[in-house]
Amino acid sequence: MSRTAAILLAAGASRRMLGKVEDKILAPLAGKPVIAHSAGAFVASGVADFYVVVCRDLAQQRALMCYVPTPAVFVRGGRERQHSVANALEALPGDVEYVYIHDCARPLVRPEQLVALHKIVRREDAVVLAHRVTDTIKEHRDDARLRTLDRSRLWAMETPQVFATDLIARAYAKVIDRGRSITDDASAVELLGHPIALLENAYPNPKLTSPQDLAYLEFLLTHESAGI
Ligand SMILES: Nc1ccn([C@@H]2O[C@H](COP(=O)(O)OP(=O)(O)OP(=O)(O)O)[C@@H](O)[C@H]2O)c(=O)n1
Numbered sequence: 001m002s003r004t005a006a007i008l009l010a011a012g013a014s015r016r017m018l019g020k021v022e023d024k025i026l027a028p029l030a031g032k033p034v035i036a037h038s039a040g041a042f043v044a045s046g047v048a049d050f051y052v053v054v055c056r057d058l059a060q061q062r063a064l065m066c067y068v069p070t071p072a073v074f075v076r077g078g079r080e081r082q083h084s085v086a087n088a089l090e091a092l093p094g095d096v097e098y099v100y101i102h103d104c105a106r107p108l109v110r111p112e113q114l115v116a117l118h119k120i121v122r123r124e125d126a127v128v129l130a131h132r133v134t135d136t137i138k139e140h141r142d143d144a145r146l147r148t149l150d151r152s153r154l155w156a157m158e159t160p161q162v163f164a165t166d167l168i169a170r171a172y173a174k175v176i177d178r179g180r181s182i183t184d185d186a187s188a189v190e191l192l193g194h195p196i197a198l199l200e201n202a203y204p205n206p207k208l209t210s211p212q213d214l215a216y217l218e219f220l221l222t223h224e225s226a227g228i
């Protein structure tokens with residue numbers, strides 16, 4: 001049986017929460033801290049046998065400790081998300097074949113999705129949970145004209161994003177080598193020209209980003225068991 005790890009990203013600064021909560025990963029939602037929702041989904045799915053938790057500092061590590069699944073190691077985060085992921089990839093044991101990369105700020109991931117992603121990554125080596133874009137999207141160009149993009153081809157990226165470990169390690173090496181700035185892990189794999197499967201998420205899986213998201217996420221999490 002292949003070994004699978006999950007990188008749980010928690011080292012962000014929560015700047016866009018504008019001080020409404022000190023650390024969004026520890027903010028209480030539907031009766032427990034944000035990280036506990038993702039941790040619970042991973043444990044219930046049984047997909048991972050090892051966790052790398054990326055935290056900001058020792059104080060945060062202590063606060064997260066009782067919510068993270070085991071076995072786990074803690075690593076320090078970097079300046080941007082991509083640096084935190086790179087640090088976590090370096091901490092993976094050599095025998096890990098597949099790795100989930102998940103924003104703890106997305107507490108609505110479901111155990112059955114984690115299982116479905118595992119099945120796909122073993123076949124495709126790269127898969128991302130995502131949803132179709134339903135708005136009409138325009139590109140605002142420098143000349144103040146608008147260009148309408150073909151939304152039938154547009155997908156919004158979520159996490160988890162799951163990869164064969166050697167593929168994502170090579171991809172991040174290329175990101176570093178080229179000095180690229182990326183906001184998700186699929187972007188790294190794109191640099192290698194490797195195909196990436198999409199698992200369409202029929203359920204909302206928003207990221208806690210701004211203060212306005214708190215009430216929406218609370219609503220979604222409290223109604224989750226009703227299948228909404
Ligand atoms: N240097 C960073 C930045 C982000 N993250 C994690 O990556 C996820 C997505 O990041 P984002 O929502 O952008 O979080 P923050 O960086 O905390 O937000 P902000 O940009 O508002 O400060 C979060 O789980 C966050 O904790 C991380 O581990 N290390």
Ligand SMILES: C[C@](O)(CO)[C@H](O)COP(=O)(O)O
Nearest residue numbers: 103157158159183184185207
């Ligand atoms: C990885 C990600 O969650 C995919 O949507 C996202 O790109 C990371 O955070 P940001 O808010 O886009 O910086």
